Amino acid sequence: MEVHSRDYRARARSIITETPEVREAVTAATQTFVEHRLEAFAECDEHALSGWAERVKSHALTHLGDYLEEAEARLVERGAHVHWAETASDVHRIFETIVNEHGVQRVVKAKSMLSEELSLNPFLEGCGVEVFETDLGEYIIQLLGEPPSHIVGPSIHKSLDDTRVIFHERLGTPRDASPERLAEAARELLREAFLTAELGVSGGNFLVAETGSIALIENEGNIRLSTSVPRIHVALVGIEKVLPRWADLSTFLQVTAKSATGQPVGTFVSIIQGPGGSSGGEPDGPEELHVVLVDNGRTRLLADPEVWEALRCVRCGACLNICPVYRQTGGHAYGYVYSGPIGAVIGPGLVGLEETLPLPFASSACGACADVCPVRIPIPHLLHVWRQRAVERGLTSDVERSALRLLTFAATRSRVFGWAGRMAAFLPEWVLRRFPLLRDWSIGRETPKVDGPSFRELWDEGIE
Amino acid sequence: MRVSLFVTCLGDRFFADAAADAVRLLRSLDVEVDFPKNQTCCGQPAWNAGHVPQARQMATHTAAVFADADYVVLPSGSCTAMLRHTYPRLLESSAVAERSYELAEFLVDVLGVTELGRGLEGRRLAYHHGCHALRELGVEEQPVRLLESAGAALVPWEMDQECCGFGGLFSVKTPEVSVAMADRKLDTLPDVETVVSADGGCLLHLDGRARRRGKPIRFQSLASALWEARDGGA
Numbered sequence: 001m002e003v004h005s006r007d008y009r010a011r012a013r014s015i016i017t018e019t020p021e022v023r024e025a026v027t028a029a030t031q032t033f034v035e036h037r038l039e040a041f042a043e044c045d046e047h048a049l050s051g052w053a054e055r056v057k058s059h060a061l062t063h064l065g066d067y068l069e070e071a072e073a074r075l076v077e078r079g080a081h082v083h084w085a086e087t088a089s090d091v092h093r094i095f096e097t098i099v100n101e102h103g104v105q106r107v108v109k110a111k112s113m114l115s116e117e118l119s120l121n122p123f124l125e126g127c128g129v130e131v132f133e134t135d136l137g138e139y140i141i142q143l144l145g146e147p148p149s150h151i152v153g154p155s156i157h158k159s160l161d162d163t164r165v166i167f168h169e170r171l172g173t174p175r176d177a178s179p180e181r182l183a184e185a186a187r188e189l190l191r192e193a194f195l196t197a198e199l200g201v202s203g204g205n206f207l208v209a210e211t212g213s214i215a216l217i218e219n220e221g222n223i224r225l226s227t228s229v230p231r232i233h234v235a236l237v238g239i240e241k242v243l244p245r246w247a248d249l250s251t252f253l254q255v256t257a258k259s260a261t262g263q264p265v266g267t268f269v270s271i272i273q274g275p276g277g278s279s280g281g282e283p284d285g286p287e288e289l290h291v292v293l294v295d296n297g298r299t300r301l302l303a304d305p306e307v308w309e310a311l312r313c314v315r316c317g318a319c320l321n322i323c324p325v326y327r328q329t330g331g332h333a334y335g336y337v338y339s340g341p342i343g344a345v346i347g348p349g350l351v352g353l354e355e356t357l358p359l360p361f362a363s364s365a366c367g368a369c370a371d372v373c374p375v376r377i378p379i380p381h382l383l384h385v386w387r388q389r390a391v392e393r394g395l396t397s398d399v400e401r402s403a404l405r406l407l408t409f410a411a412t413r414s415r416v417f418g419w420a421g422r423m424a425a426f427l428p429e430w431v432l433r434r435f436p437l438l439r440d441w442s443i444g445r446e447t448p449k450v451d452g453p454s455f456r457e458l459w460d461e462g463i464e
Numbered sequence: 465m466r467v468s469l470f471v472t473c474l475g476d477r478f479f480a481d482a483a484a485d486a487v488r489l490l491r492s493l494d495v496e497v498d499f500p501k502n503q504t505c506c507g508q509p510a511w512n513a514g515h516v517p518q519a520r521q522m523a524t525h526t527a528a529v530f531a532d533a534d535y536v537v538l539p540s541g542s543c544t545a546m547l548r549h550t551y552p553r554l555l556e557s558s559a560v561a562e563r564s565y566e567l568a569e570f571l572v573d574v575l576g577v578t579e580l581g582r583g584l585e586g587r588r589l590a591y592h593h594g595c596h597a598l599r600e601l602g603v604e605e606q607p608v609r610l611l612e613s614a615g616a617a618l619v620p621w622e623m624d625q626e627c628c629g630f631g632g633l634f635s636v637k638t639p640e641v642s643v644a645m646a647d648r649k650l651d652t653l654p655d656v657e658t659v660v661s662a663d664g665g666c667l668l669h670l671d672g673r674a675r676r677r678g679k680p681i682r683f684q685s686l687a688s689a690l691w692e693a694r695d696g697g698a
Binding site for chain 2: 013324329333361365391400404410411412414438443446449452454
């Protein structure tokens with residue numbers, strides 16, 4: 001997808017001031033996720049699970065080539081086509097070939113953040129293919145023409161009433177339709193799509209190397225339909241999704257579901273190991289299975305010794321849910337497919353720091369995300385690494401650089417420091433407000449009073 | 465026992481009375497307080513914004529200032545976290561880190577104080593946990609216990625552990641989001657007379673926002689609240 005992160009502040013401001021209901025919807029939904037997550041982990045040893053998950057993921061990433069080739073071999077044995085795609089254009093070419101070979105006119109899609117990252121829908125539509133998002137949340141934002149606002153809940157920024165309006169306009173449901181009625185309307189339309197589409201597209205939560213199994217977690221059943229009803233299934237799998245052993249999978253399924261929605265495990269888990277009718281594979285299912293192993297910047301991120309740990313991410317969204325910065329705006333402010341704390345650390349790695357600034361600075365450094373990550377990604381530390389690099393590459397503002405140089409000059413000379421403090425106390429507020437940093441402080445806040453004696457002065461007078 | 469007070473730059477300029485209260489409190493507990501006059505800023509503003517060489521210069525200065533201190537006590541959670549967790553990385557020495565304590569942490573964990581006095585009898589307070597005190601220092605129970613043992617009623621606040629939105633330069637680089645975060649804190653605040661916190665940055669930010677909105681809420685430094693607990697509010 002296109003990256004619009006540079007406008008972060010302007011987008012955030014406009015969301016907060018012009019659509020305050022977004023802040024309310026996102027805050028309410030994320031708080032609910034957080035509560036459910038806490039309940040889900042209350043019944044097990046979270047620390048043990050995350051420590052184990054961290055180590056399995058780190059091991060897989062540091063032996064990535066071997067495990068990917070193992071997965072490929074298992075899949076090919078069962079008749080799947082395995083493609084290696086370095087860039088989004090490579091993925092597009094693979095789809096173009098499949099679409100042309102099979103005369104594909106309709107595609108049903110399971111929710112896949114990777115497909116958003118690759119701008120797959122606009123590409124397919126450009127090929128004249130009709131694309132149906134079949135996850136209800138994705139379907140809603142597809143109708144609205146918006147990108148997802150959350151990794152797990154793409155329409156988290158929308159209220160029930162927003163959905164009523166768009167369904168009323170597009171599907172003719174009553175303006176005051178119940179949630180059940182809305183789901184029924186979507187179901188009717190999507191059932192027809194499932195039965196007529198030639199191609200189903202999914203992502204992949206995990207890819208087990210030992211068995212060549214793609215695991216998919218969902219709650220609606222649409223993924224199972226998308227991957228089994230159409231004649232062809234294409235699974236897009238980020239190369240970082242690999243797990244070494246079959247025995248690893250059950251724990252990752254639990255950790256991911258607990259972290260994402262607080263469920264013990266997703267309502268549906270689909271395990272796909274080959275096309276239908278294949279020897280030793282699936283008794284039924286699509287005639288053709290294509291697995292596209294997607295790099296799109298991941299190898300470069302993996303090779304970066306300071307930030308590679310971000311690739312452990314299982315896309316549970318727990319760091320978004322707990323993030324007080326994310327809660328004020330939802331995901332659209334970030335201008336990048338992955339929002340929130342994790343987006344701000346993988347974005348610079350996948351598409352470049354210059355393109356994703358100022359996302360690493362869109363954090364108050366509160367550290368809440370580090371506490372909830374099920375694979376222990378040190379997100380605050382990684383944010384700081386990207387901040388350092390932004391400074392080193394001269395990408396931060398001159399005002400900030402000058403201000404911090406002045407502070408450093410004064411703070412390493414205690415006489416200057418004391419003198420500067422006294423000066424500040426003498427300056428009237430209207431003068432102080434002309435300094436850029438203080439001007440921005442006075443957006444929404446009164447400036448603090450600096451007219452009393454400093455502690456130094458009190459100490460010199462003697463404290464009784 | 466002798467401690468060196470690191471008043472911090474915000475403490476020196478904006479919370480001078482609270483820092484003086486910290487001195488009174490420590491002296492009342494038979495602790496000798498020293499104030500090295502050449503202390504300045506710990507370097508956290510530069511560190512948080514990614515300006516590492518500047519942060520290192522300030523850390524070097526501060527470490528030299530407190531080189532001979534038995535204990536460094538700070539009326540600030542985030543500056544303590546800077547000394548404890550960041551200085552070892554910047555300076556390749558954990559000498560200052562090991563001897564630095566946030567005020568309430570020092571009182572409870574080092575001095576073993578369980579009760580300061582009953583000076584907060586009948587007061588209704590909300591406590592804002594600064595993020596770095598809470599998550600980096602693990603200071604959660606100490607201030608709460610000291611305030612409650614002085615008779616204060618700490619009113620439950622669902623957002624008491626959520627970031628207020630200050631975040632150092634974050635507050636001026638992304639002011640609209642920063643202010644929205646403060647609003648979430650203020651809008652969920654229970655009916656209390658005073659909000660207490662160990663962190664000056666949080667207090668300036670929340671107080672600045674509350675005043676802009678015309679909300680009559682009193683914000684108080686933990687050091688002052690603890691001295692009130694000790695001194696009976698006289």
